[in-house]
Amino acid sequence: MLYWVLKAVLGPILAVLWRPRAEGAHHVPRTGPAIMVGNHLSAFDHFFGALPLPRKITFLAKNEYFTGAGVRGRAQRWFFESVGAVPIDRSGGTASEGALHAGLRALGEGRLLGIYPEGTRSPDGRLYRGKTGVARLVLRSRAPVIPIVTIDVDRIMAARRVVPRLGVRPSVRFGEPMDFSRYYGMEHDPRVLRAVTDEIMDTLRRMSGQEYVDRYAQDVKRELRQRSGGRRARDADRHGCGPGGATS
Structure with missing residues (x-):
């Protein structure tokens, strides 16, 4: 419920202050599960990416957002729980398996699941190597995969910036669904996982125009x-x- 309240309140504000452009929103399915794979430039990616869509995006969010202490920690936890974010442990190993199951549950409920394959925000505006967890989720779920990129959002709210910058007009681009059916049943092959992940990252690179860094x-x-x-x-x-x- 809070998700739609925030969208109704913040949507007009974002539209007036930054007049974001949106392209290709028709590629996103109106119903049923789908995986939104995107670049990650700023915390504002969440807002601008969801703004053009009539559906709610459920993001996989790092576990630290749900375990903070003090007033800030409780407020952060309340916010992410209220908007339906799914907590994941990014420490690897069995924690990665838990993140996979969390994503599969969300997709099993017919949700639109948002994932940033880089695993964290870009430190300098370039596009970095994707983690193969996204490929495991794609192949296990067999859900449609929709690439989404934000452009110039980092100029509004960089990692260390406190006050958003005005005078920037960001863009959001949604790409055509990606087809990975040729790899179905091969989710245990590390080479396949890397191939799927690299194909996703190359698509994001071409859509965003970002320089790619293989790290x-x-x-x-x-x-x-x-x-x-x-x-x-x-x-x-x-x-x-x-x-x-x-x-x-």
Whole structure:
């Protein structure tokens, strides 16, 4: 219920402030299960992607959104539970199997399921290597696969930005359904899973015009954090605020 309330309230606001363009929404089935596979530039992807559709998109959301403490954690958990997001554990192993079953349950209920194969937001606007969990879900469910890309949404709300930027007109593009029936029954073959995932990512690359990087975005983010931490430590040392400095 909250999903439709938020859409009714936020939809006109987003339309007035940013006048988003939408192309190809007719490719999305009006009824029945379907998997929406998309790029991930900003938290605003959720809003602009759902705006042109008369159906609710159920997103797979990281488990941390449902386990936070304090006022912010409780508010976050309430929001994601209210809009019907499905929590998933991204730590791998048996956790990945749980995420797969959560997605299959949603599709079994006839939902429109939204997935970001990169697994996290792009750190720099480029498109990164997809994780093969999306291929397992595609082949196990045999649901229609609809590619969706957002363009210039990261210029509105980048990862570290607090206030959304005005003066940007984003676009949302929905592509034709992708056919993976030639791979049905082969979901246990790692080569097939990689082939399906790479085909999805190549489609998203062509639709979005993004530069493709054949690395996982989470690895790149980890390296950036480590470099940032190293720079902070060196700066502190130079100013006498860390180990070996004048005040230590």
